[in-house]
Amino acid sequence: MALIAPSVPIPAEHQTSLRLGVLASGSGSNFEAVVAACRRGDLRAEVVSLVVNNPDCGATVRAGRLGVPCTVINHRHFVSREALDEALIAHFTPLAVDLLVMAGWMRIVSPLLCRSFRDRMVNIHPALLPAFRGTRAIERALAAGVTITGCTAHLVEEVVDGGRILCQAAVVVQPDDTPASLAPRIHAVEHRILPSAIALAGQLLTRAEA
Ligand code: GRF
Numbered sequence: 001m002a003l004i005a006p007s008v009p010i011p012a013e014h015q016t017s018l019r020l021g022v023l024a025s026g027s028g029s030n031f032e033a034v035v036a037a038c039r040r041g042d043l044r045a046e047v048v049s050l051v052v053n054n055p056d057c058g059a060t061v062r063a064g065r066l067g068v069p070c071t072v073i074n075h076r077h078f079v080s081r082e083a084l085d086e087a088l089i090a091h092f093t094p095l096a097v098d099l100l101v102m103a104g105w106m107r108i109v110s111p112l113l114c115r116s117f118r119d120r121m122v123n124i125h126p127a128l129l130p131a132f133r134g135t136r137a138i139e140r141a142l143a144a145g146v147t148i149t150g151c152t153a154h155l156v157e158e159v160v161d162g163g164r165i166l167c168q169a170a171v172v173v174q175p176d177d178t179p180a181s182l183a184p185r186i187h188a189v190e191h192r193i194l195p196s197a198i199a200l201a202g203q204l205l206t207r208a209e210a
Contacts, residue, residue, distance in 0.1 A: 009042070009196040016202040018045035021097040023088070023105035024052050028059025030103035030124055033191035034198065035066050043195040045202070048095050051088065053107060075107055085113035099201055102156065103194065106135075114158050119208065121156035122201050124194050126186045128152060128168055133161035138186060139179050147173050149182070151190045153197030166197035 024031045031050060037043040050063045050070045063070035078084040102123040127137035129152040141149040150170040157163035169189035
């Protein structure tokens, strides 16, 4: 069972049209959910570029299947976080993206990227923030014995997994849950709230610019 808030997504006709850049490190299921929401017309946006830091990750395979341009910017080739983030800024700026979506981007971003994309970066996290910030959030929530957990989509600020919360969804933990049984239920609701959060971030941007 999952509870989503806000329960009413912004109708497409009231959304700002957005160009999106997506960052992913892993399987890319959230990336695919965003592309699917765009193509269904639920999210008035286009994913113009996917960047991955792991050349062989699942997200690259999905990008090939979906026909989304994919670029590898491998963090192992950079001397610092700032140098990696400079490369990201140099990649995304000419593409004129409105928002960057961190869809399982397993790198801590530097203040440089935060400043360049202030209010224009969205992250998805597999816990009900501000609880269980950081890595292994699903395992840590289970170990803490919570009976309700979930996921959060939020704006990215310089504090890891901090920043204004855009959407959250709650997932009930079953007594016999393991990380392997709970994770797919959390991922399923991530796929629902991330497109809504992107639409909301776009709307906040438009209001700020008005
Ligand atoms: C998601 O659980 C997300 O919350 C976390 O990384 C995972 C990425 O999964 N930040 P996927 O690559 O989108 O399948």
